[in-house]
Amino acid sequence: MTGLKTRPDFDAVVIGAGFSGLGMLHRLRDVMGLSVRVYETGSGVGGTWYWNRYPGARCDSESYIYCFSFSKELLQDWTWSGKFPEQPEILSYLEHVADRFDLRRNIQFNTRVTSATFREDTNRWQIETDQGARVTAQYLITGIGCISTGNVPRIEGLDSYQGDWYHTGAWPHDPVDFTGKRVAVIGTGSSGVQSIPVIARQAESLTVFQRTPQFTVPARHRAADRQFIEEEVKPNYQEILEKARWSQGGGPHDPVERSALDYPEAERNQIYEDQWALGGYDFIARSFADVMTDRAANDTAADFIRGKIREIVKDPETCRKLLPHDHPFGAKRALLDTNYYATYNRDNVHLVDLRSTPIRRITPTGIQTSERDFDLDIIVFATGFDAMTGTFFKIDIRGRNGLALRDKWAEGPKTYLGLQAAGFPNMFMITGPGSPSVLSNMPVSIEQHIDFIADFITWMRERDIETAEADPQAEEAWVVHVNEVADTTLYVLANSWYLGANIPGKPRVFMPYPGGVGPYRQKCNQIARNGYPGFILTRPATSHQPVS
Ligand code: N01
Numbered sequence: 001m002t003g004l005k006t007r008p009d010f011d012a013v014v015i016g017a018g019f020s021g022l023g024m025l026h027r028l029r030d031v032m033g034l035s036v037r038v039y040e041t042g043s044g045v046g047g048t049w050y051w052n053r054y055p056g057a058r059c060d061s062e063s064y065i066y067c068f069s070f071s072k073e074l075l076q077d078w079t080w081s082g083k084f085p086e087q088p089e090i091l092s093y094l095e096h097v098a099d100r101f102d103l104r105r106n107i108q109f110n111t112r113v114t115s116a117t118f119r120e121d122t123n124r125w126q127i128e129t130d131q132g133a134r135v136t137a138q139y140l141i142t143g144i145g146c147i148s149t150g151n152v153p154r155i156e157g158l159d160s161y162q163g164d165w166y167h168t169g170a171w172p173h174d175p176v177d178f179t180g181k182r183v184a185v186i187g188t189g190s191s192g193v194q195s196i197p198v199i200a201r202q203a204e205s206l207t208v209f210q211r212t213p214q215f216t217v218p219a220r221h222r223a224a225d226r227q228f229i230e231e232e233v234k235p236n237y238q239e240i241l242e243k244a245r246w247s248q249g250g251g252p253h254d255p256v257e258r259s260a261l262d263y264p265e266a267e268r269n270q271i272y273e274d275q276w277a278l279g280g281y282d283f284i285a286r287s288f289a290d291v292m293t294d295r296a297a298n299d300t301a302a303d304f305i306r307g308k309i310r311e312i313v314k315d316p317e318t319c320r321k322l323l324p325h326d327h328p329f330g331a332k333r334a335l336l337d338t339n340y341y342a343t344y345n346r347d348n349v350h351l352v353d354l355r356s357t358p359i360r361r362i363t364p365t366g367i368q369t370s371e372r373d374f375d376l377d378i379i380v381f382a383t384g385f386d387a388m389t390g391t392f393f394k395i396d397i398r399g400r401n402g403l404a405l406r407d408k409w410a411e412g413p414k415t416y417l418g419l420q421a422a423g424f425p426n427m428f429m430i431t432g433p434g435s436p437s438v439l440s441n442m443p444v445s446i447e448q449h450i451d452f453i454a455d456f457i458t459w460m461r462e463r464d465i466e467t468a469e470a471d472p473q474a475e476e477a478w479v480v481h482v483n484e485v486a487d488t489t490l491y492v493l494a495n496s497w498y499l500g501a502n503i504p505g506k507p508r509v510f511m512p513y514p515g516g517v518g519p520y521r522q523k524c525n526q527i528a529r530n531g532y533p534g535f536i537l538t539r540p541a542t543s544h545q546p547v548s
Pocket of ligand 1: 058059060061147153168186187188189190191192194209210211333354382383384385438495497502
């Protein structure tokens with residue numbers, strides 16, 4: 001046990017400088033007094049909001065709840081300009097946080113972590129980077145995001161394409177000028193639905209290649225309501241955020257209790273109509289309680305939206321192609337849009353249904369489908385991400401006995417609470433697979449994980465506990481629980497990235513925890529109160545000897 005008394009280079013290494021990494025660094029360094037190094041691939045802070053600079057990029061959470069809550073002063077000082085925060089402003093916010101709390105001095109930018117190995121002889125993590133660094137740390141904390149490894153489909157001929165192409169999740173820092181260009185967007189998820197109307201306004205022509213029509217609800221984005229923010233939000237910020245913490249999805253609204261099935265059609269549609277006019281996720285949260293839980297109730301919302309598409313889209317053939325038909329509303333992530341369906345009424349916009357005319361190949365001059373060739377100057381891949389696990393697999397993470405995380409998760413991710421994986425001591429994941437993360441307002445989930453991890457590490461240090469790792473039995477039980485809850489939802493009725501269905505060959509496993517952020521928080525708090533059952537704890541020099 002020679003190495004046990006050696007101090008590691010850092011108490012903690014954190015990977016990523018987005019919301020998770022910044023919040024974790026602040027907590028570990030400034031509240032707990034630990035030494036921390038953050039590694040970040042990008043040249044600046046921001047994570048998701050550093051990379052996703054595509055036209056129209058904006059968050060679907062309302063701006064006043066899309067923020068850190070750890071500083072009362074920050075909450076009072078920052079004022080968002082729009083109802084939904086736009087990418088440049090979120091990035092400015094995170095840059096402001098980094099400056100205000102002097103976080104950059106502990107972040108090494110332009111540095112990708114290539115491997116992280118748990119050394120059983122020292123109980124330390126050894127971390128290596130593409131810049132040649134090799135450092136040790138007691139705790140390894142991943143803040144690598146859930147949706148950060150882009151999926152560019154392997155379409156034959158892409159290498160031969162002579163125009164420009166971009167993935168929405170790795171957008172250039174200089175804006176792309178679409179003026180006078182013939183543009184294609186492949187993909188109609190959140191990124192496609194946000195970017196298509198904006199690109200359509202600039203491009204000479206826009207052809208949208210759609211594989212699955214999706215449901216989208218108008219965001220009704222507008223300037224932030226200053227009076228509401230100053231008079232209702234800021235004086236009550238703590239209460240508002242506390243309510244969000246105990247909610248289902250991380251928002252502060254009171255849930256409705258009525259069932260869609262208890263209302264006559266006309267009355268029900270008027271309720272949908274009112275929420276449609278208001279816009280945003282309230283269409284789901286404030287219409288009826290069972291839209292996301294009961295298929296018959298969901299059908300009423302789906303029918304209403306299909307009716308809206310018929311009202312908005314003038315060309316009958318385009319309208320037919322846009323009607324979602326193969327999954328319940330919201331089973332793929334519910335989308336918010338600004339003028340999405342109306343964009344198809346523009347003369348310069350065309351829709352290609354890839355189910356009936358699939359892409360055969362990309363040619364030097366454009367895209368060839370089974371029906372025809374499209375000449376293009378720019379192709380935009382809005383084709384999503386290898387979500388939740390893809391970014392973990394880009395790092396060679398090895399736990400006890402040299403076990404690679406990518407081998408452990410070969411049949412789907414296995415975690416305890418989305419926080420730890422058995423066999424990987426002292427590695428904590430912020431919003432890992434098995435946590436509510438992507439099914440919630442992310443900052444609420446991220447801060448809950450930061451709190452849990454920080455409190456756990458504090459608790460361990462007070463008791464001279466050197467390592468903590470998920471107990472395999474607790475992990476197995478959590479995986480079963482996540483799947484049982486998922487099976488009661490409508491999410492499992494769609495081929496979504498939640499299930500890994502968008503990546504050929506990826507195991508079909510429901511990855512996030514759909515039980516809600518409030519119930520999840522309650523479970524985590526109870527585990528903390530009871531002395532962290534489900535985690536194996538060891539003291540120094542006892543190697544893998546559990547603490548009884
Ligand atoms: O990706 P997606 P995204 N050929 O996976 C299609 C978050 N986010 O970047 O449905 C042709 O949702 C695919 O078709 P199908 C949010 O959590 C949030 O849009 O698989 N098409 C689909 O239409 C979101 O859910 C915000 O049949 C192909 C599209 O590409 C997540 O990120 C904004 C294809 C991918 O949709 C991902 O969103 C942006 C192929 N080979 C993102 N492969 C906000 O907060 C895939 N597609 C607003």
